[in-house]
Amino acid sequence: MGSLRRCTTSTTTTPLNTVEPLRRTVPNRVFAAVYTCAIFALLYHHAQTLLLHSKTLVCFSMSLSLLLADIVLAFMWATTQSFRMRPVHRSEHPENLEKVTKRSEFPGLDVFICTADPYKEPPMGAVNTALSVMAYDYPTEKLSVYLSDDGGSVLTLFAFMEAAKFASHWLPFCRKNDVVERNPHAYFASNHSRSSETENIKMMYESMKVRVEHVLEMGKVSDEYITSDQERKVFDKWTDGFTRQDHPTVIQVLLESSKDKDITGNYLPNLIYVTREKSKTSHHYFKAGALNVLLRVSATMSNAPIVLTLDCDMYSNDPQTPLRVLCYVFDPEIRPTLAFVQFPQRFGGLNKNDIYASEFKRLFEINPIGFDGLRGSNYVGTGAFFCRRALFGNPSTFVSPEIPELSPNHAVKEPINSLSILSLAHHVAACNYENQTNWGSKMGFRYGSLVEDYYTGYRLHCEGWRSVFCHPMRPAFYGDAPTNLLDMLNQQKRWAIGLLEVAFSKYSPITFGIRSLGLMSLGYAHLAFWASYSIPISVYGFLPQLALLNGISIFPKVSEPWFFLYSFLFVGAYVQDFLDFVLEGGTFGKWWNDQRIWMIKGLSSYLFGVTEYLLKSLGISAAGFNVTSKVVDDELSKRYDQEIFEFGLPSPIFVPIIMAAILNFFSFLWGFLQIIRGVGDMQGLFLQMFLSGFVTVNCWPIYEAIVLRSDKGKMHAKVTIIAALLAWALYTATSLIFK
Numbered sequence: 001m002g003s004l005r006r007c008t009t010s011t012t013t014t015p016l017n018t019v020e021p022l023r024r025t026v027p028n029r030v031f032a033a034v035y036t037c038a039i040f041a042l043l044y045h046h047a048q049t050l051l052l053h054s055k056t057l058v059c060f061s062m063s064l065s066l067l068l069a070d071i072v073l074a075f076m077w078a079t080t081q082s083f084r085m086r087p088v089h090r091s092e093h094p095e096n097l098e099k100v101t102k103r104s105e106f107p108g109l110d111v112f113i114c115t116a117d118p119y120k121e122p123p124m125g126a127v128n129t130a131l132s133v134m135a136y137d138y139p140t141e142k143l144s145v146y147l148s149d150d151g152g153s154v155l156t157l158f159a160f161m162e163a164a165k166f167a168s169h170w171l172p173f174c175r176k177n178d179v180v181e182r183n184p185h186a187y188f189a190s191n192h193s194r195s196s197e198t199e200n201i202k203m204m205y206e207s208m209k210v211r212v213e214h215v216l217e218m219g220k221v222s223d224e225y226i227t228s229d230q231e232r233k234v235f236d237k238w239t240d241g242f243t244r245q246d247h248p249t250v251i252q253v254l255l256e257s258s259k260d261k262d263i264t265g266n267y268l269p270n271l272i273y274v275t276r277e278k279s280k281t282s283h284h285y286f287k288a289g290a291l292n293v294l295l296r297v298s299a300t301m302s303n304a305p306i307v308l309t310l311d312c313d314m315y316s317n318d319p320q321t322p323l324r325v326l327c328y329v330f331d332p333e334i335r336p337t338l339a340f341v342q343f344p345q346r347f348g349g350l351n352k353n354d355i356y357a358s359e360f361k362r363l364f365e366i367n368p369i370g371f372d373g374l375r376g377s378n379y380v381g382t383g384a385f386f387c388r389r390a391l392f393g394n395p396s397t398f399v400s401p402e403i404p405e406l407s408p409n410h411a412v413k414e415p416i417n418s419l420s421i422l423s424l425a426h427h428v429a430a431c432n433y434e435n436q437t438n439w440g441s442k443m444g445f446r447y448g449s450l451v452e453d454y455y456t457g458y459r460l461h462c463e464g465w466r467s468v469f470c471h472p473m474r475p476a477f478y479g480d481a482p483t484n485l486l487d488m489l490n491q492q493k494r495w496a497i498g499l500l501e502v503a504f505s506k507y508s509p510i511t512f513g514i515r516s517l518g519l520m521s522l523g524y525a526h527l528a529f530w531a532s533y534s535i536p537i538s539v540y541g542f543l544p545q546l547a548l549l550n551g552i553s554i555f556p557k558v559s560e561p562w563f564f565l566y567s568f569l570f571v572g573a574y575v576q577d578f579l580d581f582v583l584e585g586g587t588f589g590k591w592w593n594d595q596r597i598w599m600i601k602g603l604s605s606y607l608f609g610v611t612e613y614l615l616k617s618l619g620i621s622a623a624g625f626n627v628t629s630k631v632v633d634d635e636l637s638k639r640y641d642q643e644i645f646e647f648g649l650p651s652p653i654f655v656p657i658i659m660a661a662i663l664n665f666f667s668f669l670w671g672f673l674q675i676i677r678g679v680g681d682m683q684g685l686f687l688q689m690f691l692s693g694f695v696t697v698n699c700w701p702i703y704e705a706i707v708l709r710s711d712k713g714k715m716h717a718k719v720t721i722i723a724a725l726l727a728w729a730l731y732t733a734t735s736l737i738f739k
């Protein structure tokens, strides 16, 4: 809080950055007080029902389920207060940078790009990401780009060799023409100028793309693509025994900034390909492991004080981005405790109403704004500029790495391609290197969760570091989001598992976090327990509907005062959620889809995530990092643009969703028929009718997919039949119990 006040008031003549609290802070706090009272009233009501009116076992278990569901909802609502108590907006003034520093004094910048599978993550995507950052408006001799290839693929290496050649044309082209879109793919797809120079470079790009894609199709780099003996020697490292799970380290310096020049004679940035050693017998800790290898390899080669982590599917959309970061790095109030500057994940190519809520407005925008008034944004894995020092201990105590060359203040004296540097780099990329060290526990990116980003940011905040959320008008980065429902649900399941791993670890935000972070730990707890939404969503998606089908009323009658409490709680939560959403630039259509997807995830990703987490805890199965596919299929993207849900392959993950869709529809229909016939206790069943109706409206795309559609993306009949049978069985079982 102290630093916040200092920053706003120290608006000297040349501020590098400013921060202002949002106007919604006071209304948020007032509403929190009112809503808290309402929650207590509801709990009182539950206690009454449970103790006084639940005479039979069935009644009692129903009341208990509703109580449990409401406790989870109340907990999740309470934890969001962490994001609502002190939201702030920041702005940067890069134009003032020259008043405090010179370009020659800019710190070095190491960019880490991760890729893991050439078939799920087409190398051209990673190449575009790399080119977009290599072309940053930043002194090239201070810039190094490291690619981590967890796929250990010669095809990816080939693509990057091509990229290195293309860069010597692309970088000067961008500089000369003041190009803003420095990702060639985005540039050529945009409405760019059409000079002969542009046509020329476009042809070059296209022919590189053809070569890379052809090599990918063939699955190997054939002789016609190898231009020198030197290249052949590199490709020969891929011997017959070289597999993605078992292979030696390959580090290849593709561009060396002190040697390689572009076609206009300017130096190029460093570009280094790294695939770390893998062996089936040692754990590689997925992306966190890859990032730690890059931290060490880069320390031996360039050791820049600032490190940008990027996923291969996220490219730079603004060449000035590093300058914004410097506005915080050069702020003497912020620098000493600054761990990272996080930019929001933004996505290109989403359809108009964002049917899968891929924008993650809450996670990537609303929550970080809230966190930023406390200790700063959470780390979201990509688009974050770290101060290297923050990955070695807390602000006051430095944790020394095993060898001095890895220390953040170690100066590299030899050229990166020298033998001694290369051998050290290979040494620190070995798969047993981390044994008996602090890597992953006290140093570097932290191990122990499938969401290494969330976990690492959280641990850094606990150690006393701060971060900054930088959210400029022009998106700094653009990424790809899954364009089919199954990929999205599986991705969310992975996140849910990773978050539960933290929720129930010794560093849980509700035990460990609360001691070091106070209010902020609530926000972290909110995310950690995300999957617990599956409890209220399942209870509210099935129980009232099954009761309705049996004519049993479980909520207060319209005439009772408790009815108003229920209405207030529902409307209050939804309206607040809606306001949060639109105040950060959302539209009604996107919000509607967002709340629908929340229900869908509750019945699929979260439910399956909880189950898999339990199986994993019991040692029955192990959850891995299943990389999301970034391949676009034309037919599929056409349907996506028309906002049609894509179910594609059959999967059990859809079953609970379809069951809920069927039960809600029939219970609403049943209630409706009762009204028409003028029978039944309409006053008592009103809330249940309302709920079924609301869910039914939300389920519209599901009904379409199971009965109305005939395209390839519709729901597989097998899944529908299984779900229908299960729904019927559930109904029969409950009607026997209710009798």
Ligand SMILES: O=c1ccn([C@@H]2O[C@H](COP(=O)(O)OP(=O)(O)O[C@H]3O[C@H](CO)[C@@H](O)[C@H](O)[C@H]3O)[C@@H](O)[C@H]2O)c(=O)[nH]1
Pocket (backbone or CB within 6 Å): 114, 115, 116, 117, 121, 148, 150, 285, 286, 287, 290, 310, 311, 312, 313, 380, 381, 382, 450, 451, 452, 453, 491, 494, 495, 498, 625, 626, 627, 628, 629
């Ligand atoms: O063993 C692995 C697995 C993945 N990755 C890379 O990790 C990144 C993220 O993988 P992706 O399949 O795109 O996952 P998403 O769920 O889309 O990613 C989000 O969630 C991840 C944590 O689960 C974060 O690491 C990401 O930054 C965040 O964007 C990609 O660049 C992968 O190449 C590796 O380098 N090694």
Ligand SMILES: [Mn+2]
Pocket (backbone or CB within 6 Å): 311, 313, 480, 628
């Ligand atoms: Mn991704």
